[in-house]
Amino acid sequence: MDIKVVSFDVFGTVVDWFGSIEREARALNLPVPADEFTLAWRAGYKPAMARVVSGEAPWALIDDIHFSILEEILERFGIDDLDESQKRHLNLAWHRLDPWPDSSPALHRLKRRFTTCTLSNGNLSLLEDLATHGDLPWSRILSAETFGTFKPDPRMYRGVAETFQVSPEQVLMVATHQDDLEAARAAGLRTAYVKRPLEYGPEGPAKRFSEDHDFLFEDLLDMAARFGC
Structure with a gap:
């Protein structure tokens, strides 16, 4: 792809x-x-x-x-x-949220090959603070504040392609939430599901996901390795 x-x-x-x-x-x-x-x-x-x-x-x-x-x-x-x-x-x-242990090293590797960005409902100052706190080396920070709406509004997903002047199918949306990825796919983006079984804690509910995505990764280091980064 x-x-x-x-x-x-x-x-x-x-x-x-x-x-x-x-x-x-x-x-x-x-x-x-x-x-x-x-x-x-x-x-x-x-x-x-x-x-x-x-x-x-x-x-x-x-x-x-x-x-x-x-x-x-x-x-x-x-x-x-x-x-x-x-x-x-x-x-x-x-x-002040801590990154998952694999996030920072994987993002450093992925950035060598791809333009990387956030696409989050968090506001810009929050995402910038998380990037500093967790050593998250984004190429660019995009957020709901950038587009004036929240996911799953399709304007969020299409806005990434417009920002970087690429076609929607040249954008990969990475998330651990099925609804986020379904909305991204409906907007024309490629999708990758990342397993985060502890997102809601060790006693949290089982998470719903399907393999009906372009990629399914165990974590972000798995993603970096499979992309040859």
Whole structure:
């Protein structure tokens, strides 16, 4: 395949949001299990994105959406002893997510052959902080903020091809989420599923995926090796 650009989902695919957020929640000694708190925070993510894409809710940065979800779950769990600065610091935990161990070395290798970019619902400052924190050497950072909408809006996927002036079939979308890849394929992109069995933690639900993609990888180092990088 004549792939020129490799675009990556970030949350879950490149970085370990569950382990990172759980660690920060545990450090605060919240009166609720850290894993339960983490999963509840993440559970508000897709519904919030869907409301924006449908036009039900106005455009907002993911940082602001994360904070709104945080306030909701703090109230739900009866946690009222965090002051504003503590809540803001906790919200920025999404800027401090650790990469999966294979992510940085694999991305360094892949960048030698391909143009690499993020294609994430995260805002630009968040993605830039993750790149610095995790030594993630993107050729370019693209986000929902770049295009003014959230995945799975097809404008996100087609926007990658337009940005780099290539055809959609010359863009490979890499993700660990079946719905993300299905939307990318519908927009004309090639797709690669990366297995991340621990995305929702060791006790998390089994993840749904199919082999109906151009590629199926065990992790990003497997991807780099199979592409000869």
